[in-house]
Amino acid sequence: MTRLKMLTRRAATVFLLLLAYTCAVAAQQLKLDYRLAMSQPSSHLFEVKIEVEIPRDAKPESLDFQMAKWSPGRYAVFDFAKNVQEFHARGGVCPRVEMTCTLPDFPVTRVDDSTWRVSMMNTHSATITYKVFGNDLSGTFSQLDARHANYNGGSIFMYVVNHKQDPVKLEIDAPKGWRIVNGRTDRPGQREWRFPNWDVMIDTSTEIAPDWTIDTFKVDGKSYHVVVHSFGNEGAKRPALVREIEKIVRAETAMWGPPDFDAYTFLIHFANDGRSGDGMEHLTSTQIIQSGMLADASTFADTLDTVAHEFFHVWNVKRLRPIELGPWDFTRPANTRGLWIAEGITNYYGHLMQRRAGIWNDKRLYDALAGQISEVDNAPGSRLMSAEESSLSAPFIDDAPHAQETNLQNTSISYYPKGEILGVVLDLLLRGRTQGKASLDEVMRRMYDEFYLKSPNATYYLRGRGYRNEDFERVVSEVAGADMSDFFKRHVRGVETPPYEEAFAQVGLRFIREARSPVTVGIGGDESEKTNFKIATVRLNSPAADAGIQEGDVITLFGGVRLNPGNLQRTVGRYKPGDQVPIVLLRGGKIMRMTLTMGPPLLFNFRIEEMPNASPEAKALRAAWLSGR
Ligand SMILES: [Zn+2]
Ligand SMILES: [Zn+2]
Numbered sequence: 295m296t297r298l299k300m301l302t303r304r305a306a307t308v309f310l311l312l313l314a315y316t317c318a319v320a321a322q323q324l325k326l327d328y329r330l331a332m333s334q335p336s337s338h339l340f341e342v343k344i345e346v347e348i349p350r351d352a353k354p355e356s357l358d359f360q361m362a363k364w365s366p367g368r369y370a371v372f373d374f375a376k377n378v379q380e381f382h383a384r385g386g387v388c389p390r391v392e393m394t395c396t397l398p399d400f401p402v403t404r405v406d407d408s409t410w411r412v413s414m415m416n417t418h419s420a421t422i423t424y425k426v427f428g429n430d431l432s433g434t435f436s437q438l439d440a441r442h443a444n445y446n447g448g449s450i451f452m453y454v455v456n457h458k459q460d461p462v463k464l465e466i467d468a469p470k471g472w473r474i475v476n477g478r479t480d481r482p483g484q485r486e487w488r489f490p491n492w493d494v495m496i497d498t499s500t501e502i503a504p505d506w507t508i509d510t511f512k513v514d515g516k517s518y519h520v521v522v523h524s525f526g527n528e529g530a531k532r533p534a535l536v537r538e539i540e541k542i543v544r545a546e547t548a549m550w551g552p553p554d555f556d557a558y559t560f561l562i563h564f565a566n567d568g569r570s571g572d573g574m575e576h577l578t579s580t581q582i583i584q585s586g587m588l589a590d591a592s593t594f595a596d597t598l599d600t601v602a603h604e605f606f607h608v609w610n611v612k613r614l615r616p617i618e619l620g621p622w623d624f625t626r627p628a629n630t631r632g633l634w635i636a637e638g639i640t641n642y643y644g645h646l647m648q649r650r651a652g653i654w655n656d657k658r659l660y661d662a663l664a665g666q667i668s669e670v671d672n673a674p675g676s677r678l679m680s681a682e683e684s685s686l687s688a689p690f691i692d693d694a695p696h697a698q699e700t701n702l703q704n705t706s707i708s709y710y711p712k713g714e715i716l717g718v719v720l721d722l723l724l725r726g727r728t729q730g731k732a733s734l735d736e737v738m739r740r741m742y743d744e745f746y747l748k749s750p751n752a753t754y755y756l757r758g759r760g761y762r763n764e765d766f767e768r769v770v771s772e773v774a775g776a777d778m779s780d781f782f783k784r785h786v787r788g789v790e791t792p793p794y795e796e797a798f799a800q801v802g803l804r805f806i807r808e809a810r811s812p813v814t815v816g817i818g819g820d821e822s823e824k825t826n827f828k829i830a831t832v833r834l835n836s837p838a839a840d841a842g843i844q845e846g847d848v849i850t851l852f853g854g855v856r857l858n859p860g861n862l863q864r865t866v867g868r869y870k871p872g873d874q875v876p877i878v879l880l881r882g883g884k885i886m887r888m889t890l891t892m893g894p895p896l897l898f899n900f901r902i903e904e905m906p907n908a909s910p911e912a913k914a915l916r917a918a919w920l921s922g923r
Contacts, residue, residue, distance in 0.1 A: 322349040323460045324357075328451060328495070331467040332502070338429040338438050339379075340450055344422040345387045354414055358455035359422055361408045362624035365448025365496065367574045367611075368434045370694035371627050374426075374449045375408040381424040383412040388421065397421060408625065409455070426450050431565055433499075433574025433581050442503030442523060443468070444563065446574070446581065447496030448624075458492045458621065459754040468502045475508065475521050476500040477559040477579025493621060493755055499574065499581040501561055509536045513543050517557040526566030526587025531594055538653055542602045545651035546643075549735050549922055550609050550742065554757070558608070560601060564588045573600040575607030577756075598653055603644030610643075610738065611636040613746045617760030621753050631763045633685035634786070638713010639734070641666075642721075645714070650922045659920070660803070660902035663718055666711040667794065667900045671807075674834040676707040681716055681786045682763065684709040704834040716785060719797040722919070723781075724774050726800025730915050732773045735922065740769050801916035802908025809895035813869050816896065817843065819859050826850075827857040837893040843879070850885075851878040866892075 325347035332340055346357065361375035384397035400420055401413040412420055428436035428449065436445035454460075464487045466474050474485055476498045489495040506523040509532065520536045522528075539560060547553060559579040563570075564587050571585040582600050586593030611619065616632030630636075645662045648654040654662075670676045679687065684707050690696075691706050721734035745761045752759035763786075771778045784790040798805045816836020820828040827849045832838050843849075849857045853875045855865050869875060871894045879886050905912075 359452040369688035377427040433572035519559040527589040529589025541651040580604035621755040627689035631682040634681035634709040634713030639717040642714040642717035664900040669711040719792040722797040802912035806901040810897040814896040848880040
């Protein structure tokens with residue numbers, strides 16, 4: 295027997311022992327009471343208390359309290375533990391009537407970057423306290439300041455390892471005069487909630503402030519609350535905003551049928567800081583942050599765009615979900631191939647629903663779709679990264695911070711536009727090939743029915759079970775009444791350009807592709823440079839890359855013309871593909887000479903227009919697509 299095998303056997307024994315131990319504890323529910331306070335808002339410190347009681351017949355030596363590394367809906371790893379301070383554990387729980395009592399300190403060991411181990415000292419209860427710094431208004435982080443507290447639970451609340459599935463109670467102590475609201479508020483003045491598990495608690499983003507407003511409307515017997523906290527001028531536009539949101543709710547529920555909740559809350563901030571902007575989906579709410587003020591026309595329109603996207607998530611991703619999306623392991627990023635469906639197809643419908651709701655006209659939708667196609671088709675990464683790979687790369691590309699330089703601008707494509715264009719192409723092909731009998735609407739409804747409504751619950755976390763990409767492919771083929779596997783092989787797992795012309799022609803639309811300029815160099819200028827043409831980006835497989843130009847080079851002469859940040863297009867436009875152009879550049883203070891061979895166009899503009907001579911059948915399909923009827 296080799297050393298390796300010995301180690302394996304010993305490791306296996308230890309693992310089995312651990313498993314037996316953790317199962318014994320995990321099988322018995324803990325009593326978990328969370329308490330959130332914010333006694334000094336300007337310190338940005340949330341104060342968390344967790345009172346834990348262990349069943350009498352369980353005797354764990356210790357309990358592990360862990361901070362998540364990321365939170366659902368944003369897939370990059372942020373390590374929320376970095377903002378935790380002053381973690382303490384004490385034996386026992388103070389009786390409620392006597393809010394302060396003296397409890398003995400319990401030993402705490404920091405086990406790793408995210409985990410605090412509390413020795414239970416042969417007792418059955420403990421009180422854990424810690425503070426978390428939060429000063430980011432976003433869909434993932436949290437903010438506490440003199441104006442408000444707005445938190446996303448994943449960045450605030452630790453879970454007990456192996457006990458995420460246990461029911462939890464939450465009590466919030468708000469500063470005097472501050473009111474609390476979230477997507478599970480069901481009575482005025484509420485400050486206590488019970489959640490079936492930790493996952494649902496952190497799915498319930500909460501706003502606490504003296505001055506938010508609430509407007510309510512009903513659709514099909516369900517209540518919808520629009521909570522607004524404005525840090526800028528509203529221009530008396532709130533009633534109009536609420537009316538437009540109601541149109542979106544009506545358009546989306548018309549497609550899906552009744553949502554699985556009694557009430558839903560749109561939690562909207564107008565940050566008026568030109569910087570904060572986000573949208574995050576939850577089971578019974580969405581957290582939306584706009585960087586402008588409601589009075590701005592562009593902010594008003596952006597808000598509706600975000601609302602249409604986030605509300606579609608009520609079905610697509612929050613309930614109909616890829617199998618990897620819940621319950622989660624928060625110690626490592628979630629990996630799923632399905633984000634092009636969960637996010638990309640949601641992006642498509644977010645746009646389409648604004649047309650169906652009567653907020654956008656036809657041209658506005660066509661321009662939005664052409665814009666998405668432009669983003670994908672002009673990105674070199676979309677020739678390298680498939681929709682599935684893009685989904686798997688989410689931890690790198692979903693707002694992830696990068697300490698090192700990366701080549702992602704050349705090698706990656708976002709699953710939002712990539713999924714959106716696959717969504718529209720699939721939708722129109724399905725409509726065309728079935729003479730309007732089938733559509734992507736039907737695919738989504740069938741998926742929701744099969745995986746959310748009708749499947750037995752697979753885990754503690756939520757109704758139904760998650761789907762695999764293969765399931766989605768099967769349902770598309772079933773709805774199409776034809777084998778669609780070739781589409782998935784070429785355009786979902788492969789990187790071939792989707793058949794845009796064919797798809798738009800089904801509904802009497804012409805797809806037009808025009809070169810942005812007759813030639814390509816493949817360089818982008820540094821926008822912070824006002825006088826010199828300094829290179830910020832070099833496109834993969836471009837004439838500039840072939841010539842050996844690199845980021846940071848300053849091009850002084852281009853074919854004898856002095857280049858500046860304003861004259862690149864004009865200077866380059868004099869050439870045609872194949873022309874040899876001498877250039878002079880500065881690299882690290884040294885003058886270098888190179889010859890560039892101009893290439894064919896790599897960047898295109900796209901337009902979608904109505905065909906003047908479209909057939910009545912194609913026009914009827916278009917009307918059904920745009921109206922959802
Ligand atoms: Zn607020
Ligand atoms: Zn989304």
